[in-house]
Amino acid sequence: MFNTIKISVLSLIALFLFSACNFGNSESSEKQEEIVKQVKENESNNLRKAPQFEVTTIDDQKISLEQSLAENKPTMIYFTASWCPMCAKNWPAIAEVYPEYKDRVNFVAISIDPTDDKEVMTKLAEEKNLDFPLVKGTPQVMIDFGVDSQATTVGINEEGYVEFQKDKTVLTAEEYRNLFEQLLN
Numbered sequence: 001m002f003n004t005i006k007i008s009v010l011s012l013i014a015l016f017l018f019s020a021c022n023f024g025n026s027e028s029s030e031k032q033e034e035i036v037k038q039v040k041e042n043e044s045n046n047l048r049k050a051p052q053f054e055v056t057t058i059d060d061q062k063i064s065l066e067q068s069l070a071e072n073k074p075t076m077i078y079f080t081a082s083w084c085p086m087c088a089k090n091w092p093a094i095a096e097v098y099p100e101y102k103d104r105v106n107f108v109a110i111s112i113d114p115t116d117d118k119e120v121m122t123k124l125a126e127e128k129n130l131d132f133p134l135v136k137g138t139p140q141v142m143i144d145f146g147v148d149s150q151a152t153t154v155g156i157n158e159e160g161y162v163e164f165q166k167d168k169t170v171l172t173a174e175e176y177r178n179l180f181e182q183l184l185n
Helices: 001-022 026-044 067-068 086-100 119-127 140-145 175-183
Strands: 053-055 060-064 075-080 106-111 152-158 159-166
Touching: 001 152, 075 086, 075 140, 075 175, 086 106, 086 119, 086 175, 152 175, 159 175
Parallel strands: 075 106
Antiparallel strands: 053 060, 075 152, 152 159
């Protein structure tokens, strides 16, 4: 709660300084009004800022929050593990829905288990026919997000705020579609 208040106060101070530096510039005033609106919307929704992260998939593709924000795309992270029975139930649903959204939402499945190396995750992708981006065991990202277990889905909007976190949950393809749509709307 204190961090939220602190961030809000710092945001308002930054906006004040920004407006003082651009006084009289109508284009900057319009941008300032848009920024103030976004800050107020995010504060009123009690959304928390997503931590920065950068990971490399088993196919050597870099995915980061910074990249998603630059592309003005939302991001969905699925925290998984190769041995997780709940995750195994989610993989087919994600695999079904991912192709429909891959151009509009940056999606990545990150293993929380440090023993899930590139070889383990590559074998898993081949055996289960998973075509979505997979990352070897990177527990630090899970810790940074405050996630405490696998089978957790986190949605980050295009402004970098966590829209939702579904902990330890098995979801249907339709429920995943709804989550992707929530991020897009």
